Each structure stands twice: as structure tokens, then as C-alpha cells.
Amino acid sequence: MLTNLDRMRDADAQAVRYSVELVNKVKPGDLGRPTPCADWTLADLLAHMTAQHRGFAAAAAGEGENEEAWRVVPAGADAVESYAAASERVVRAFAAVDSAERKFTLPEIASGPTFPAGTAIAFHFIDYVVHGWDVARALGLPYAPDPGLLEAALPVALAVPDGDERLAPGAAFRPGLVPPGDPDPLDRILSALGRSPNWRAE
Template sequence: MHEQANAPRPVPLDGGLMERAIGFALTSVQAVTPGMMSRRTPCASWDLEMLLLHLRDSLAALHDGIRLGRVAMLPEPPEPDDDPVSAVRVRAVRLLRASCSPERVEIGDRHLGGDLMAAIGAMEVAVHGWDIAQASGRASPIPAALADELLRICPLVVPESPRRPLFADPVEPAPDAPAGDRLIAFLGRRPLLEPRP
């Protein structure tokens, strides 16, 4: 039996997918200043501070999954004077230093392959990096090669239906949209948003 040419395949960790996603997200947070925290983001119910804290928690969960083989269901409580941008940077560097990858990761009462968890994490980190760039006014696109790889893993991690509450319904990208815009549209965001005040 032959494999279908377009069948999705897991993304191996040694492809540097997570590292490139984190690099893009860290570039996106460079433009964030304390006065921007109340800005709206492409994530409809979150302002920029909430989005940064969510990304901090996601990076911490990915670190636990990669280093410990399990993810706690409750995020770590923030420090009283925790700066959201610094918190994202610290967790991102910690994750980049985590070199071990278990075969399976325990998340609550479920188990997930380590490569698949890393692929899901890379998608979340890159897309939230795009969200942060939009909210800060940089409007930076996800790099084409990274977006193209993430598009290939979307069928593995994004259900066709129901998608909510984890993912919004897809929007139609332009016919000649680059990979970054197609990825963003597939995940329910409108490409090329204007900076949000």
C-alpha cells in the first residue's frame, strides 16, 4: 500500500522547528513596551498583557513536556512584579536550553508523542508571536519557510470540526497569499491586520 503524496507526517524535533518559532516570537516581543499592555490583539478576548502571560505559560508547559515528559494542567502563578515581556524571554531561553525529548508526554490523563507535542508547541509559539507583532504595531509576517512547515503539520493538530474553543474558524486568504498569511488564515486570523491602538 502506497502512502498518499499529501499525507501529513510528524515533524522531527531535529528540524529546528521549535527553535525557529521561538526566534520569531522573541523578535516579536522586542517592540513591546509597558504602555502597550492594554492594546487589543488578534485573540479577540485578550489584551497584549494577557497574551504575553498566556505565551509565558505555554513556553513553561512545553519546557516541562520536553524535560520531564509531563505537563502540569495548572500554570505557574506569576511573581508579584513579573514583567510579561521578561517572563516570556526567560521561559523561551529555558525552553531553548532543554535538549531532551521524551517519546511520549503525559498531559493530564492523556499521552502525546514528543515530536507531535513539539510541533504543536512550535505552531502556538509562532502564531502568538504573530499576534504580539500585530498588537505592537510591527505587523511582522511569520517567515515563509517556518510557515510552510507549520502548514504541513496543521492537519495533524487542528481538528476540522469542532475547532472552538481552541481554534477559530478559518478565513479565506487571498489566492496568491504567502505561506504566513495562509497559516494565519487557517487558524482564524485575518492576514495583514493594521496595527491595533
């Protein structure tokens, strides 16, 4: 029987690999495109996504306190290849976690406490559901993950606290928005995490 950790790990791997499909469509000339992440170009976004994969992989191995693991390297000509490699690295690292209570140190989320594996992987999962959408929007592509992935992501998104910390510099998400009329699960996820489902690159 699948445990909650198994389900979250499987959902995360699916979200990450779908993001790789989208990133594989990035051409060098696309790196300057705007994204739904305020003030970030697509190059900035890919650099962040790649660094987060590496950092979470280190955390899964008990090395999350290593600042070098989280270092953001500016995206260059090898941005797509670097992203794919980091993606497989984090999927493998999560697959090796043998207990939902394995402690993850995540300095980019909180400097003091550690997080149990299931919670940490949920953080990563929801981030890559949304970042996959960010990449698709930046490229003007449809975002159509498996509906089951969005069903798994919705309760995670709704559980993210929507307080003043979302206004802090570097906050992962902006304050929640009211979703459009008759929203589908993706609209609800995006709105809960401060993304406008109607965002388009200008």
C-alpha cells in the first residue's frame, strides 16, 4: 500500500518531469522573456529552479545546511541541460528517503527548524507545479499536467499560510488572490499562491 510519503514523492516526480518537458522547449533567445515571477526573466527563473532542486537534493541527503548546495548559478547556454540534470538529481534523492520522518534542513524556508520528509517534499512539489506553469506562460505554451496532479496539488496550495510573510522580500509566494468565476483546480492553485491565472507575457 502506498504511504502518504510515497504519494507525495510520486506526485513531485511527475511535476518535476513535466517541468523538464516544458524547459526542454526553451531556446537561447527565450532566456530574456518575462515570467509571472515579478522582476525575474526566464533565465532568472531557471537559475532559481535549478538551485532549488540541488538544495532539496542535498537536504534529502542530510546536507541541507550546506549553503553551497543552494547557490544560484546564473543560467547560461547550458541552462536546459543543467535543469534536466538537477531535476533527475532531486527525484533520485527523494526516492532514497526511507522514512516520512527523515528531517530536512531547508534554510531558504526557515533558518531554525527542520521539516519531516513528507512536509519538505510537499513544499517542493507545490513549488514545481507552479513553476512549471510559470515556464509555460513565459513561453506562451499551454500548461496541461495530468488532472490527478492538480488534484494532489490543490490541498497543498490551500494549506500554505497566507500571512504578512508573503509580503517580505524573497517570499516564495505573493498574497493570495480571488480566483476568477467558476475556477478550475489550476486557477484555484495559482490564485491561492498569488499568481493571476490570466497572466500573459506582454
